[in-house]
Structure formats: C-alpha cells, structure tokens
Amino acid sequence: MPYRTTASDNKQCLSYMSEFSGKVAIVTGSTSGIGEAIARALHALGASVVINSSSSVETGQQIATSLGDNAIYVQADISDKASGQRLIDETLKQFGQLDILINNAGWTTLIAHHDLDALTDEIFQKTFDVNVTGTWMLTKAAMAHLKKSDDGNVVNITSVAGVRPIGSSMAYSMTKAALNQMTVLLAKSCGPVRVNAVAPGLVETPWTKDWQNQHDAVKAVAPLHRSATMEDCVQATLGLLRTKYATGQIFVVDGGLTLVL
Numbered sequence: 001m002p003y004r005t006t007a008s009d010n011k012q013c014l015s016y017m018s019e020f021s022g023k024v025a026i027v028t029g030s031t032s033g034i035g036e037a038i039a040r041a042l043h044a045l046g047a048s049v050v051i052n053s054s055s056s057v058e059t060g061q062q063i064a065t066s067l068g069d070n071a072i073y074v075q076a077d078i079s080d081k082a083s084g085q086r087l088i089d090e091t092l093k094q095f096g097q098l099d100i101l102i103n104n105a106g107w108t109t110l111i112a113h114h115d116l117d118a119l120t121d122e123i124f125q126k127t128f129d130v131n132v133t134g135t136w137m138l139t140k141a142a143m144a145h146l147k148k149s150d151d152g153n154v155v156n157i158t159s160v161a162g163v164r165p166i167g168s169s170m171a172y173s174m175t176k177a178a179l180n181q182m183t184v185l186l187a188k189s190c191g192p193v194r195v196n197a198v199a200p201g202l203v204e205t206p207w208t209k210d211w212q213n214q215h216d217a218v219k220a221v222a223p224l225h226r227s228a229t230m231e232d233c234v235q236a237t238l239g240l241l242r243t244k245y246a247t248g249q250i251f252v253v254d255g256g257l258t259l260v261l
C-alpha cells in the first residue's frame with residue numbers, strides 16, 4: 001500500500017522546519033564547505049543566519065541573497081579582534097540577539113610533519129591566529145549575548161587532528177587540540193551556555209578536493225570506508241544543538257578512523 005502522509009506527519013514536518021525559528025546563528029567561514037552547509041541547514045530549519053568570511057565577499061552576499069529572508073552576510077576576519085567584534089555588532093544590529101555561534105572558520109596548509117623547516121614561523125603564527133586566537137576572541141565577545149538566550153550554544157568545528165597526532169600540519173593539529181580543550185574549559189565555566197565540538201575526520205569539501213591520496217587512505221582503513229560528507233558534519237552539529245543536556249562534548253565524526261589509528 002502506498003505511504004500516505006497524515007495530518008500528524010505534516011504537523012511533525014512543520015515542527016522540524018521551524019525547529020530553530022526565533023534563534024539567531026553566526027556561522028564563521030560559511031561561504032564554502034562545512035560552514036556553508038551548516039548555515040543553509042540552520043536557515044532551512046527556521047534560524048536567522050549570519051554568513052561570514054574573511055574574503056569571498058561576493059560569494060557571501062550571493063549565499064545570503066539566495067537564502068532570502070533572515071540571512072545577512074558580514075565580511076570579517078576572525079583573527080582580527082575589531083573585525084570579530086563588528087561581526088557580533090552587525091548581528092545584534094540586524095537581529096537583536098545571538099543564540100548560536102558556530103566556530104567553523106579555520107586555516108591550514110599541507111606540510112609533512114617531519115619537515116620542521118617547511119612549517120615556517122609565519123605559517124605557524126597564522127594557523128594559531130585564525131584557528132585559536134580568532135575563535136577565542138570571537139567566543140569571548142559573544143558569550144554575554146549567548147547567556148541571554150534560553151539555550152545559548154557554541155559549536156566548535158575542530159578535527160580528529162586535535163585528538164590524534166595527525167593532520168595537514170603539526171601547527172593545525174596543535175590548534176585543533178587547543179580548540180578541543182577550549183571547548184571543555186568553556187563548557188565547565190560558562191553554563192548554562194552549552195559549548196560542544198564536532199571533530200570530523202577527513203571531509204569532502206573544496207578545501208580537500210585535491211587530497212586524493214588522503215581520501216584513498218581513509219577509504220582503505222576507516223571502518224566505514226569513506227571520507228565524511230558535509231552533510232555528516234551538519235547532522236553532527238544539529239545533533240549537539242538538539243541534545244539539550246549535552247555540554248563539553250567532543251563529537252568525533254570520523255567513520256571510525258581513530259579506532260584504527
């Protein structure tokens with residue numbers, strides 16, 4: 001017999017579509033990849049969203065326009081304190097509140113771990129400036145506003161590189177470990193704001209499109225035999241936002257890769 005939707009199914013469906021209505025979310029680094037996918041998902045579920053990037057201004061404006069109502073784009077480099085503060089200020093000016101901060105923006109470059117000289121002081125510094133200092137400064141600036149929400153949330157997009165000695169560079173791995181620790185420290189001290197992290201393994205995004213060797217290696221050894229998709233990261237993020245008694249969790253989403261490393 002064909003499946004027919006009932007009034008109760010429709011009601012359930014509508015309640016999912018409006019699950020985050022009345023909530024305001026900033027997603028850093030959301031002109032591409034995982035951040036864009038999370039921003040689009042939150043908007044589809046009713047949230048007002050702030051799209052952000054340090055460059056790619058035109059793309060950011062196009063994404064905000066394509067989402068229509070309740071979406072704006074704010075150009076801001078999170079590693080610059082004034083710029084990060086402007087991101088918060090513009091959000092409050094436009095939407096009057098902040099409920100969800102998704103710290104997704106990140107920077108890396110591929111450097112073999114044994115090649116210490118290739119990891120120059122400049123690259124090391126920039127990796128920390130964006131991934132750690134920028135995320136810290138923005139979260140600090142956002143916290144007082146998140147505390148006014150009935151369910152203030154921070155979700156940090158970290159990496160399995162923060163829990164194992166792996167990753168695109170040693171600096172990147174160190175920054176993601178710092179972000180994981182920042183997650184638990186803030187969760188411990190800033191309740192009732194909830195602070196969690198999604199720590200993906202290798203994800204198919206524009207960032208990793210040329211990393212065929214790495215994708216092949218994951219496919220060969222990870223128990224789920226594939227890299228993550230952006231949708232996997234979206235579902236993990238939504239899962240943490242929906243699980244209202246969860247805080248301080250580092251949600252490893254790696255197809256089981258860390259089980260065999």
Ligand code: NAD
Pocket residue numbers: 028029030031032033034035052053054055056076077078079104105106107130134157158159160199200201202203204205206207208
């Ligand atoms: P991406 O390159 O597709 O997107 C990165 C986004 O960050 C872009 O919008 C870029 O403009 C923005 N950005 C970079 N520097 C910024 C800054 N200083 N200020 C504001 N925005 C900035 O990358 P992605 O693969 O979607 O990665 C997103 C996040 O997921 C990163 O934090 C990354 O470390 C993490 N991650 C990615 C993978 C992967 O395999 N792709 C795995 C684990 C974790």
